[in-house]
Amino acid sequence: MIPLAHLQRRFCAWLVEPDEDRAAEIAASLGVGPGLVVYQNNYRVALVNALREIHPRAAAWLGDVAFAAAAAQYIDAHPPRHWTIDAYGAGFPAALRDHDPVAADLAAIDRAIGDAFVAADAVPVTAAALADVDWEQAAIRPVPSLALVPIETGADALWLALANDDPVPEPAEAPGMLMVWRQGFEPVMRRADPVETLMLQRSLDGSSFAAICAELATDRDEAEAVNRAGTVLGRWLGENVIARIA
Amino acid sequence: MPNTLSGFGLGMRRPHYAGFTSGDAPVDFVEVISENFMVAGGRPIDTLLRARENYPVALHGVSLSVGSADGRDDDYLDRLKQLVDRIEPTVVSDHLCWTGFGGFNSHDLLPVPLTEDALDTVCRAIDRAQHHLGRQMLFENPSSYIAFPGTMPEWEFLREMVRRTGCSLLLDVNNIHVSATNHGIDSLAWLDGLPLHAVGQIHLAGHSLGEHGLIDTHDAPVDPAVWALYAETIRRTGPVATMIERDGNIPPLEDLIAELALARAAACLTA
Numbered sequence: 294m295i296p297l298a299h300l301q302r303r304f305c306a307w308l309v310e311p312d313e314d315r316a317a318e319i320a321a322s323l324g325v326g327p328g329l330v331v332y333q334n335n336y337r338v339a340l341v342n343a344l345r346e347i348h349p350r351a352a353a354w355l356g357d358v359a360f361a362a363a364a365a366q367y368i369d370a371h372p373p374r375h376w377t378i379d380a381y382g383a384g385f386p387a388a389l390r391d392h393d394p395v396a397a398d399l400a401a402i403d404r405a406i407g408d409a410f411v412a413a414d415a416v417p418v419t420a421a422a423l424a425d426v427d428w429e430q431a432a433i434r435p436v437p438s439l440a441l442v443p444i445e446t447g448a449d450a451l452w453l454a455l456a457n458d459d460p461v462p463e464p465a466e467a468p469g470m471l472m473v474w475r476q477g478f479e480p481v482m483r484r485a486d487p488v489e490t491l492m493l494q495r496s497l498d499g500s501s502f503a504a505i506c507a508e509l510a511t512d513r514d515e516a517e518a519v520n521r522a523g524t525v526l527g528r529w530l531g532e533n534v535i536a537r538i539a
Numbered sequence: 540m541p542n543t544l545s546g547f548g549l550g551m552r553r554p555h556y557a558g559f560t561s562g563d564a565p566v567d568f569v570e571v572i573s574e575n576f577m578v579a580g581g582r583p584i585d586t587l588l589r590a591r592e593n594y595p596v597a598l599h600g601v602s603l604s605v606g607s608a609d610g611r612d613d614d615y616l617d618r619l620k621q622l623v624d625r626i627e628p629t630v631v632s633d634h635l636c637w638t639g640f641g642g643f644n645s646h647d648l649l650p651v652p653l654t655e656d657a658l659d660t661v662c663r664a665i666d667r668a669q670h671h672l673g674r675q676m677l678f679e680n681p682s683s684y685i686a687f688p689g690t691m692p693e694w695e696f697l698r699e700m701v702r703r704t705g706c707s708l709l710l711d712v713n714n715i716h717v718s719a720t721n722h723g724i725d726s727l728a729w730l731d732g733l734p735l736h737a738v739g740q741i742h743l744a745g746h747s748l749g750e751h752g753l754i755d756t757h758d759a760p761v762d763p764a765v766w767a768l769y770a771e772t773i774r775r776t777g778p779v780a781t782m783i784e785r786d787g788n789i790p791p792l793e794d795l796i797a798e799l800a801l802a803r804a805a806a807c808l809t810a
Binding site for chain 2: 294296297298300301302304305308309323324325326327328329330331332335336339340343372373374375376377378379381409410411412413414437438475478
C-alpha cells in the first residue's frame with residue numbers, strides 16, 4: 294500500500310481532473326473499483342449546488358443550463374481550498390463578467406448579501422451618541438456587515454425584482470457603487486452616491502471624519518463639504534450603518 | 540451539563556427551524572451541521588441559540604478531516620472551539636474520513652484507506668481535536684463506495700481508533716448497510732466487529748441505488764433493511780440516543796416526527 298500522503302495527492306489529482314482519459318489513468322493507479330466515480334460526482338455536484346445557493350439571483354437570471362456550464366468551467370479552473378464551502382467561489386462573479394455583465398453584477402450582489410447575512414453582530418449607534426464626540430479625532434466605524442460593491446449595470450433593480458418575483462426590468466448599463474449591510478438580521482442594499490462612496494471607503498480605511506471633510510473640501514467650499522458630510526452622516530445614523538464614532 | 544445524549548432527535552434543517560425555535564417539535568435533542576453555524580453572527584447563530592433554549596444540541600461536523608495526511612489547520616479547530624464555547628452542545632462529532640490534502644478541500648467525506656499508517660494519522664488528529672476542544676468527541680463510520688486493496692476491515696480500524704483515542708462512536712446504521720452492501724459483506728457480521736460499548740449516538744437515514752451500488756443520499760425515508768439492522772443494533776447496545784438525518788426531499792416536520800416514532804417503537808420493543 295502506498296503511503297497515505299501519496300495516495301491522497303493522487304486521489305485529489307483524480308478528483309479535480311476534468312479529462313476523462315487522464316482521470317481513468319489516475320483512478321487505475323489507486324487500485325479500487327468503479328465506485329470511485331461516486332466521489333467525483335459528489336465533488337462536482339456539491340460545488341455546483343454551493344455556487345447556486347450562494348448566487349441564487351445570478352442562477353435565476355442565467356437559467357439552469359447556462360449557470361451549470363459557467364459553474365463547471367469555474368470549478369475546473371478553481372479547486373476549493375477553504376474548509377467552509379460558503380467561502381467557495383469568491384472569484385465567480387468576476388469570472389462571469391466576460392460572459393454576462395448582468396449575471397456578474399447579480400452574483401456580486403448575491404455574494405455580498407450572503408456575507409452580510411452572517412457578518413459579526415453590532416449595535417448601531419444613534420444620534421444620541423454624537424453628543425460627546427471629539428470631531429477633530431473621531432472616525433466613523435461602519436457596522437461589520439457593510440461592504441461596497443461596484444456594479445456596471447442596473448443589476449440592483451433586477452436583483453430586487455428577482456427576489457420579489459416581480460417583473461424583471463430590461464438590463465441597462467448603469468455603473469455605480471452599492472452599499473450592502475444588515476439591519477437587524479436582514480441584509481439591505483442601496484446605491485451610494487460618489488460622496489457617500491468616498492466617505493465609506495475612507496471610513497473603512499480608518500480615516501478620521503475631519504480628514505474626510507478636508508478631502509471633500511478640495512473640490513468644494515469647506516462649509517458645503519462639512520454640511521454634505523453631516524447630511525450623509527445623519528442618513529447613515531437613521532439606516533443603522535454606523536457601529537461606532539470614536 | 541451531561542456529555543451524553545439520550546432519547547430521540549432530528550437533524551435541524553432550515554425548513555423546520557420554526558418548530559425547533561418555538562420548542563413545539565416533540566424531540567429530545569437536535570443535531571446541526573457545525574460548519575453552518577461557524578459564522579461571525581447574524582440570524583443563524585440566533586436561531587441555534589433559541590433552539591438551544593429548548594433542546595440539547597449535538598454539533599456534527601463535516602470538515603475536521605481526521606484522515607488527512609497533512610492534518611487540519613488550526614483555524615478550523617479555533618472556529619469550532621468558539622462555537623462549542625458559545626452553544627455548549629451536549630456532544631460534538633465528526634466523521635472518519637478525509638476531505639482534502641495539500642490545501643485542496645473537496646467538501647466531500649472521502650474514504651480513508653484503512654491501513655496502520657492511516658490509523659496513526661487519524662488517532663493523532665482525534666487526540667489533537669479532543670485536546671483542543673477539551674472534551675471527548677464522537678466519530679461516525681462513513682458510507683464507502685470503494686475499498687482500497689490490502690487494508691483492514693472498517694470495524695477493526697474503528698475498534699482500534701476508539702481504544703487508542705478514547706473517542707466515542709457515532710454509529711450510522713444506514714452507513715453500515717450501504718457500505719456492507721457495496722462491499723458484499725453481511726451487515727450483521729459488520730456489526731459483530733464494531734466496538735458497540737463505545738456507541739454514544741446513532742444516526743438513521745435514507746439511501747438510494749446508484750449505478751455503482753447504494754449511495755448515502757439522505758433524501759428518502761429510512762429503508763426497511765436499515766430499520767431491521769437498527770433493531771438488532773439497539774438490542775445489543777441497549778438504549779442509545781437516536782436520530783434521523785434528512786438533507787434532500789425534505790418533508791414536513793410532522794412526517795419526520797412520525798418516522799422518528801418508528802425508532803421509539805423499535806427501542807420499546809427491544810427493551
